[in-house]
Amino acid sequence: MITENITPMKRRTTSGILMLSAISFLLIISSCSQKQNWPQFRGPDANMISSVSALPEEWDTVKNIAWTYKLDGAGWSSPVVWGNKVFITSSFPEKVAPAPERNQLQGPPPPSRPAGVQQGMPPRDGRQPQPGQGQQGPPPQEDTDTTFKQDIYRWEITCLDLNTGEQLWKQTAFRGNPRVKKHQMNNYATETPVTDGERVFAYFGNRGLYCYDLDGNLLWSKDLGAFKVLNGWGTGSSPVIFNGIIYIQADNEENSFLVALDAATGNERWRVIREEKTNYSTPYVWKNKLRTEIVANGKKARSYDAETGKLLWELNAGGEQTIPSPAGDESTLYLGNASGQNVKGSLFAVKAGAEGDITPSDGASSGNGILWVLPDAGLGNGSPLVYNGLIYVIASRGGEIKCINAQTGSLVYRERVSGTGAVWASPWIYTEKVWFLDDKGVTRSFTAGNTFKLVSENRLKDSFWASVAITDGGYIFRGVKAVYCVRE
Numbered sequence: 001m002i003t004e005n006i007t008p009m010k011r012r013t014t015s016g017i018l019m020l021s022a023i024s025f026l027l028i029i030s031s032c033s034q035k036q037n038w039p040q041f042r043g044p045d046a047n048m049i050s051s052v053s054a055l056p057e058e059w060d061t062v063k064n065i066a067w068t069y070k071l072d073g074a075g076w077s078s079p080v081v082w083g084n085k086v087f088i089t090s091s092f093p094e095k096v097a098p099a100p101e102r103n104q105l106q107g108p109p110p111p112s113r114p115a116g117v118q119q120g121m122p123p124r125d126g127r128q129p130q131p132g133q134g135q136q137g138p139p140p141q142e143d144t145d146t147t148f149k150q151d152i153y154r155w156e157i158t159c160l161d162l163n164t165g166e167q168l169w170k171q172t173a174f175r176g177n178p179r180v181k182k183h184q185m186n187n188y189a190t191e192t193p194v195t196d197g198e199r200v201f202a203y204f205g206n207r208g209l210y211c212y213d214l215d216g217n218l219l220w221s222k223d224l225g226a227f228k229v230l231n232g233w234g235t236g237s238s239p240v241i242f243n244g245i246i247y248i249q250a251d252n253e254e255n256s257f258l259v260a261l262d263a264a265t266g267n268e269r270w271r272v273i274r275e276e277k278t279n280y281s282t283p284y285v286w287k288n289k290l291r292t293e294i295v296a297n298g299k300k301a302r303s304y305d306a307e308t309g310k311l312l313w314e315l316n317a318g319g320e321q322t323i324p325s326p327a328g329d330e331s332t333l334y335l336g337n338a339s340g341q342n343v344k345g346s347l348f349a350v351k352a353g354a355e356g357d358i359t360p361s362d363g364a365s366s367g368n369g370i371l372w373v374l375p376d377a378g379l380g381n382g383s384p385l386v387y388n389g390l391i392y393v394i395a396s397r398g399g400e401i402k403c404i405n406a407q408t409g410s411l412v413y414r415e416r417v418s419g420t421g422a423v424w425a426s427p428w429i430y431t432e433k434v435w436f437l438d439d440k441g442v443t444r445s446f447t448a449g450n451t452f453k454l455v456s457e458n459r460l461k462d463s464f465w466a467s468v469a470i471t472d473g474g475y476i477f478r479g480v481k482a483v484y485c486v487r488e
């Protein structure tokens with residue numbers, strides 16, 4: 001029998017090699033998983049930019065459709081993905097009180113986008129909207145109808161298998177009466193869920209926040225209160241998560257606030273009262289070169305310390321409706337509000353390290369903490385896309401596209417794509433092209449850079465107001481009728 005004398009040095013060397021191999025393997029697995037994950041509204045960094053590869057560039061109702069999942073509930077919340085699981089939220093009307101004149105005094109509400117809104121205003125009770133329907137601007141009269149309190153809904157979260165579209169589980173977060181009104185074009189599942197890889201958090205605005213493990217077991221829930229919103233339009237701001245804390249912007253007509261909750265327990269870390277009315281923008285975690293900030297847009301945009309909630313800076317943002325969410329990089333934050341029929345929306349570039357009231361003086365093109373201001377920037381319901389020194393803004397209607405120099409705020413070009421429907425979803429980047437989805441189900445792409453060139457059009461027969469989720473090798477689109485996995 002042959003034996004080998006293993007010295008302590010050899011043992012340490014062997015153990016070190018095995019440990020390094022295990023760490024390398026785990027890093028590879030983690031890297032692959034992170035590439036595939038789309039854990040929140042607008043993706044891992046809330047910028048609609050993904051490092052995934054091999055995404056399809058052509059599709060239709062048959063070509064490159066890996067699977068579809070038929071929806072029986074309504075929602076403009078966007079899908080989120082972790083590992084091999086896709087999560088969506090919906091509201092299902094079990095009984096709706098007759099109210100033929102409900103909301104007839106009001107024009108259709110602005111989309112959120114969060115959602116997707118941003119994610120848009122979804123159809124009421126699962127009915128499909130007409131593409132291009134809706135307008136911005138406050139309605140002339142207040143609607144005092146209260147028949148919605150007789151309605152019965154189910155608020156649900158569903159988990160699908162990413163590879164097959166098979167339903168893995170579905171949970172009813174709550175069944176009962178709505179506490180706050182919504183517009184007939186909206187529903188009660190407009191906020192996009194968020195996941196940290198251990199838990200998934202389904203937020204249903206005035207109905208509360210529900211935390212599940214990834215197998216569908218309820219861990220905790222939190223009732224944040226029910227408050228009136230502008231003209232009974234409904235809610236739309238999605239939660240975000242950072243370093244084990246969930247941030248929720250709850251702006252309404254009665255008691256607006258930004259709250260930080262412990263992701264593991266739901267316990268409140270801090271809460272700040274906001275002097276704001278109803279807003280639909282999703283808060284943005286700005287990880288800049290100096291600090292991490294939670295930026296909550298509004299008629300007055302404000303930034304808060306992520307750990308304590310301390311106010312860092314504020315800015316009179318103006319505009320008609322607070323719908324798009326901010327976007328940024330390590331040195332500059334870009335934010336603004338959507339324009340209206342009679343109100344122009346400006347785009348502001350905020351410098352990292354800004355402090356106090358940074359509102360520029362009237363007519364100024366820059367100011368303390370402000371790199372530049374672009375009046376009448378044409379911001380729509382989708383959030384601006386920042387990529388390689390340029391900002392892309394897609395109008396809500398009319399197919400107008402603006403490209404803006406991120407350093408100077410100067411307009412690079414303005415183009416219009418005829419035939420474009422209403423755009424509620426946020427645009428994204430892939431293969432040096434900008435892609436955007438309209439409510440008619442048409443996804444168009446054009447070249448990224450200083451020169452505009454329309455490249456492609458792909459169509460799905462459904463209505464889409466939610467933003468897309470991007471996974472390694474495929475897209476997850478959430479329409480009115482179904483969820484679609486587009487993959488080669």
